[in-house]
Amino acid sequence: MAISTMTVADMVGVFFNQDAPIHVSAFDGSSFGSKDAPLNLEIRNSRAVYYIAECPNDLGLARAYLQGDIASPELEPGNPYSVFKQLMELKEYTRKPKKTELAKLSATILSHGIRKPKPPEIELPSLAQRMAEGIMPHTKKGDAATVSYHYDQSNDFYAMFLGPSMTYTCACFPTADATLEKAQDHKLNMVLDKLNLKEGDSLLDIGCGWGSMEIAAAKRGIRVIGVTLSQEQVDWGTEWIAREGLEDLAEVRLMDYRDVPESGFDGICSIGMMEHVGHKHYHAYFKEMLDKLRPGGMLLNHQITRCNSFQGKRAGGFIDRYIFPDGELASPGEIEVTINNVGFEVINQENLRQHYAITLKHWNENLQDRWDDAVKLVGEPKARLWGVYMAGSRFNFELNTIQIHQFLCIKPDPETGTTTYPLRPWWNR
Incomplete structure (x- = not known):
């Protein structure tokens, strides 16, 4: 025509x-x-x-x-x-x-008339439509729905591009030519090292994914509870823990982090979860972490950020409808101010932007290598979606339009004062 x-x-x-x-x-x-x-x-x-x-x-x-x-x-x-x-x-x-x-x-x-073709079937309703259906952003119900949308896909599909580590967050490459698996292992152990955890200590992992941190921590003798809102991830993580014989040390729960009954943890990590929280809820989020730690306990918060506070918080239409519904990002400065205002002391802050670009390169190449299998498993539109999302994200990390930061924080202990932690960084990674 x-x-x-x-x-x-x-x-x-x-x-x-x-x-x-x-x-x-x-x-x-x-x-x-x-x-x-x-x-x-x-x-x-x-x-x-x-x-x-x-x-x-x-x-x-x-x-x-x-x-x-x-x-x-x-x-x-x-x-x-x-x-x-x-x-x-x-x-x-x-x-x-x-x-x-x-x-x-x-x-x-x-001249051909007003036409609004239907969006692809895999597209989510708009924010206004979701709210009209009672799915309010950053509530327990809203978080459960949006996290389930993103993560309750086929575990086999994620395995195609994530690889054996099943770690869906930025790796840390000890060298530029390191394999993805080595870099993910390096990142997991770096987090545990930064938290200064030893055998017998307790760890809460918020947004635990498929359980890679639980496996890494339990192998070091750390008692770890991981929570996620994805049933697919719970099933995978529980089976993985059992296969490794680590049930006495590790557990994965289908649970909102706000509902975890335990407290007094020696360490808490939140790796790639803050993107779902919403910047207006940052204070309540970090306060929840503070309350769940023992005095002197540490928090490692790892999240994608904006580059500065002038950039908007909400994601664009594509990300909101297809990838992270209700996702929001803030600048590292704004995040650190909130962490301090809640009562934490920030020990260390690190930008891993370049590492995420390399991570995404590996994921894209893995998907490309398994393309025919991916299409058979989830259909071509969804396979295309993840390819374009990861390629676009890689490009934006390379351009420095987005970053990713790790914040290492400690809950002050009034009894020990300034001797709470070593004088210089203690992790060798």
């Missing part, structure tokens, strides 16, 4: 200079740019146009890509990272559309 007045190529030309290094071919037979361009995109149907017209941002593009309405020979299955880099290079070739051009573009689209 040809679109009257303007072709799809004409529409592309509204936003890009003619010398832009991109070639676009469209379903209406039109094309934009040189066929020798390094990036080639195919717009396969009118639905892609309507998706982008309705949401001219990452959400519209994601809908079209997940449905297969936009394609490129440069897109590696499961790893579209190279295309992200090429799209970023197009910024210097963009042009400011004239009002007359935008009016003509709008008239062309509307």
